[in-house]
Amino acid sequence: MLFRKALKKSPWIIHYDCNSCNGCDIEILATLTPVYDVERFGIINVGNPKHADILVVSGSVNHRNARVLKAIYEQMPHPKAVVAVGACACSGGIFKECYNTLGGADTVVPVDVYVPGCAPRPEAIMEGILKAAQLLEEKKNMKKGEILYVTKS
């Protein structure tokens, strides 16, 4: 019983800021403060991708940080999920057309949950992370590297 619920009850997150304006990062860090108390859902912010279950990305991806984002994602043990926080991480936002920007986080890693907004509220970020935690259970039975949903149309 405990064993079956464990994956979704204990999502440890790692936060990576790809080129964000810091607006979303402040909201993510606000989510982690005692005011919102994410620890009641078992969410812990870890600084180490090897301990993390959920990668929280903010900001648009460019050529420089794409490899860093990929490296962090690849270091996380399976099953893992990605949450894109903010308009920039979802699609590239207002920087989408820039010559140095690749686009949203989904151009590099498979994003599972999109949290739109500029910047999204802490409640929305919390909901996104918990939705990603629910997906971990489904992902456990899948092969490593298999993508749960088609993320881009």
Added chain:
Amino acid sequence: MKEIWITLATVIVAPLVGGVITGIDRKITARMQNRFGPPILQPFYDLFKLFSKETIVVSNTQILYAFLFLVFNIVAVVMFVLKMDLLLILFILAFATTALILGAMATNSPYSRIGAHRELISVLAYEPVLIAMIVAIYFVTGSFNIENILKHSRLLILDLPFIFIAFSYVLTIKLRKSPFDLSTSHHGHQELVKGITTEFAGPVLGLIELGHWYELVLLLLFVWLFFAKNIFVAIAAILICYFLEIVIDNISARLTWKIMLRLTWSVAFGFALVNLIWVYIKYRLL
């Protein structure tokens, strides 16, 4: 035959107790920070989650060392419950920490290595106090064997108050709580990414987590030893001692290893030494 049942019971019960205590610790910490906090069973969720994840290791010896850390801790707890030699338990506990350090050193990650160095320094800080504690117990009761120590007519705390203070002091280092959580830390805080456990992931990290629970139970059993004559006083002492650890964890910031070493060697070891000389004069010379 009786010993086998006791061993089996200890191996099963100790992690359950350790996990629940850790859960209560997290709940109390949360309440102190004016938030609701995770469920009491959260440490078990964390552990089961870690066991259901993929194993990622840099070098295969890491798995062995994580396993050794767990096994040595289990052996130490079982030996304590079977009332065996206290000195040997201390050495086995040191072996457990050594296994963890070797596991961290088995990789090239600088975070893991600095964590290992800091763990070595904490061993340097608390080990003299623990040795002094056991030597003082020997002076009072005339035996290293827990069975004989328990036969002592009065509460050990009456003879060893300063030793107990010194022990509670190094308990903070041993439990990896602020201000001495240098090598790694529990809860959300980060220290050098994750210090000594940086390179451990998934089930291997789970083994270490499990080992910590056994270690926690063993350390609380050490507290019990001081009050062993009266079970109610002992339970109260354990609760108060652990509660104080949580309070100190919450009100203090992390210190550097130099301050830790200076404080433990002057204050804690000083306290222990004073008590050691006192009981030596009282029980050996007079």
